[in-house]
Amino acid sequence: MKEGPDIAQVATLIGDPARANMLTALMSGKALTVSELAQEAGVTIQTASSHLSKLDAGGLLRPRKQGRHKYFSLASDEVAHVLEGLMGLAVGAGHLRKRTGPKDAELRRARVCYNHLAGDMGTQMFDSLIAQGHLVLEGADLALTQSGLAFVSDFEIDAEALQRARAPLCRECLDWSERRSHLAGSLGRAFLTRFEDLTWAKRDQKTRIVSFSDPGAVAFHRLFPVAHP
Structure with a gap:
C-alpha cells in the first residue's frame, strides 16, 4: 500500500449522487436539517441520516444540535x-x-x-x-x-x-x-x-x-x- 493522503476515500464520499446533492445544497452556507437534506437528495430521512453519518465521519460536515433538531453545514472553507x-x-x-x-x-x-x-x-x-x-x-x-x-x-x-x-x-x-x-x-x-x-x-x-x-x-x-x- 502506498503511503500518503487517501484521496480515494474522500472521492468515494463525494462521489455518491445523493451525498453530492447534499453537499451542493450546503454550498449556500446555510445549515440544513436531515429532512431538508433528504429532500435535496431525493432519499428517505433514514437513508439521508446514513449518508450524513458517513460524511461527518469523513470530516466533510459539521453537525450541530439545537433544540429538537440537528443541523449540518460544511466542515470548513476548505471543503x-x-x-x-x-x-x-x-x-x-x-x-x-x-x-x-x-x-x-x-x-x-x-x-x-x-x-x-x-x-x-x-x-x-x-x-x-x-x-x-x-x-x-x-x-x-x-x-x-x-x-x-x-x-x-x-x-x-x-x-x-x-x-x-x-x-x-x-x-x-x-x-x-x-x-x-x-x-x-x-x-x-x-x-x-x-x-x-x-x-x-x-x-x-x-x-x-x-x-x-x-x-x-x-x-x-x-x-x-x-x-x-
Whole structure:
C-alpha cells in the first residue's frame, strides 16, 4: 500500500449522487436539517441520516444540535473550495446533470459559494481588485496590498481584525461557471456580508442566487470597474 493522503476515500464520499446533492445544497452556507437534506437528495430521512453519518465521519460536515433538531453545514472553507473546484472540472468536461433553465443565467451572474460571492460578478470583483493593485499574486499566494488595506477600510471592512484571525484572509477559488478565479477567504466573506448590509444584494437561500438591486449593481460596478482593452 502506498503511503500518503487517501484521496480515494474522500472521492468515494463525494462521489455518491445523493451525498453530492447534499453537499451542493450546503454550498449556500446555510445549515440544513436531515429532512431538508433528504429532500435535496431525493432519499428517505433514514437513508439521508446514513449518508450524513458517513460524511461527518469523513470530516466533510459539521453537525450541530439545537433544540429538537440537528443541523449540518460544511466542515470548513476548505471543503467548499474543493467542491467548487470539482464543479468547475465537471462543467469543463461536459458533465451536466440537466439542461440549463431560467435560473441558470442568474446563477452564473452572481451566486453564493459557501460564504463568498461567485459567478460573473465574483470574478469581476477579483479581476478589478487585481487590476487596481489592491490584491497581488505572490507565487501561489494571494495578498492584500497597502492600497488594498486602505480600499477595504474605506469600504468599512475591518481588514486588520480579519488579519488577526486564524482563517486565511485572501484565497483564490476557481469559479465553476466562469472558469476563472473569484475571491474566497475571510475577506471574500466580508465583502459579501457588506454588500448585504448595504442592501446592494440579497441571497436566495434555496437557489444560492445573489440578486443585486439596480442601485446596488450600479454601485458595485463603480467600485469594481472592468478594464476595457
